Amino acid sequence: MTESQTNGPRGVADGAAIPVIREPVPSRPGLIRVGTRGSSLAVTQSGDVAREIARRSGLEVVLVVVRTYGDVSREPLAQLGGTGVFVSALRDALIGGDCDLAVHSLKDLPTAPFPGIDLAAIPRRVDARDALCARDGLDLAGLPEGARVGTGSPRRAAQLRALRPDLRIEGLRGNVDTRLARVGADLDAVVLAAAGLERLGRAEAITERFPLERMPTAPGQGALAVESRAEARGTGGSASGDGSRPMADALRRIDHMESRACALAERALLNRLEAGCAAPVGAWARVDGPRLTLTGTVYRPDGGDTLSLTRERPSARGDAAALLGEDVALGLLDRGAADLAGLGAAR
Numbered sequence: 001m002t003e004s005q006t007n008g009p010r011g012v013a014d015g016a017a018i019p020v021i022r023e024p025v026p027s028r029p030g031l032i033r034v035g036t037r038g039s040s041l042a043v044t045q046s047g048d049v050a051r052e053i054a055r056r057s058g059l060e061v062v063l064v065v066v067r068t069y070g071d072v073s074r075e076p077l078a079q080l081g082g083t084g085v086f087v088s089a090l091r092d093a094l095i096g097g098d099c100d101l102a103v104h105s106l107k108d109l110p111t112a113p114f115p116g117i118d119l120a121a122i123p124r125r126v127d128a129r130d131a132l133c134a135r136d137g138l139d140l141a142g143l144p145e146g147a148r149v150g151t152g153s154p155r156r157a158a159q160l161r162a163l164r165p166d167l168r169i170e171g172l173r174g175n176v177d178t179r180l181a182r183v184g185a186d187l188d189a190v191v192l193a194a195a196g197l198e199r200l201g202r203a204e205a206i207t208e209r210f211p212l213e214r215m216p217t218a219p220g221q222g223a224l225a226v227e228s229r230a231e232a233r234g235t236g237g238s239a240s241g242d243g244s245r246p247m248a249d250a251l252r253r254i255d256h257m258e259s260r261a262c263a264l265a266e267r268a269l270l271n272r273l274e275a276g277c278a279a280p281v282g283a284w285a286r287v288d289g290p291r292l293t294l295t296g297t298v299y300r301p302d303g304g305d306t307l308s309l310t311r312e313r314p315s316a317r318g319d320a321a322a323l324l325g326e327d328v329a330l331g332l333l334d335r336g337a338a339d340l341a342g343l344g345a346a347r
């Protein structure tokens, strides 16, 4: 039995409703199967990408929901091996031919390249900032002494402690709706990515967006990653079917160069620090004319100490992004970042 639904309020207006299918879909020429996690955020953002690919390729596109252990389990993320658990099942589905593309939140994607898989496109990034969602419209400064603020992220916890040592930071897990439901119940506020709230149409819950200068966010936050099998980007092997050329063209056109340069610089920083997505590391890359600038910040988990470094390159092209990320990481390591933040590179 096929459960079919349309996704996202914009799907209707654009006229191209993308079917969401929760069972295996066989490969056929002219069909692009976009693999996605099943959370409402994942289905919404994968649907946005799928619609763009349908529009630009002229091919039929469906979303295929891949269930991941991370979606099913109630264990804390750290015990599951980090957010990588969300990614690996989708990659297995891609490699195994159960889907033709996979869409991830870029910040959930491990920085190491994965054999047989290409990072085929990084579409235009949306808001990279973190957002406070507090009761009664409060901003951070307005929260009462000792207020309870929920976040599952060691980076956000350290940043909040640095600004407001009096706050009580509480753990947080589950999907966006579950997290928001705690505001005004057992918590005074939660901190979430503005991008996720916007994509879900829940931006009205935001009471403050933290400036990136003061609260740099996770590398790649607000950006999506579209992965393909390495073979599928060429002019077409038999395994890719007739759709491989239009699919490759569509992927090239949804790729956004500035977003890619910023995301790659931020990810190179994280990679060189040997830090994972759970590390207390913030990154903020921006393109200004031809110039690419990257700020990297590492936090002592208790928020008591911070190390920040900004460097730039005259161009965002070629290897510049990766080199800039490495450069900032090495500068931070020179200044003692590994000991400060308890990173793997300390060894």
Ligand SMILES: NCc1[nH]cc(CCC(=O)O)c1CC(=O)O
Pocket: 083, 105, 106, 107, 108, 191, 192, 193, 195, 196, 220, 221, 222, 223
């Ligand atoms: N860590 C989970 C996660 N991965 C991606 C997003 C949504 C934001 C994005 O697309 O970067 C979120 C939720 C959050 O951080 O609030």
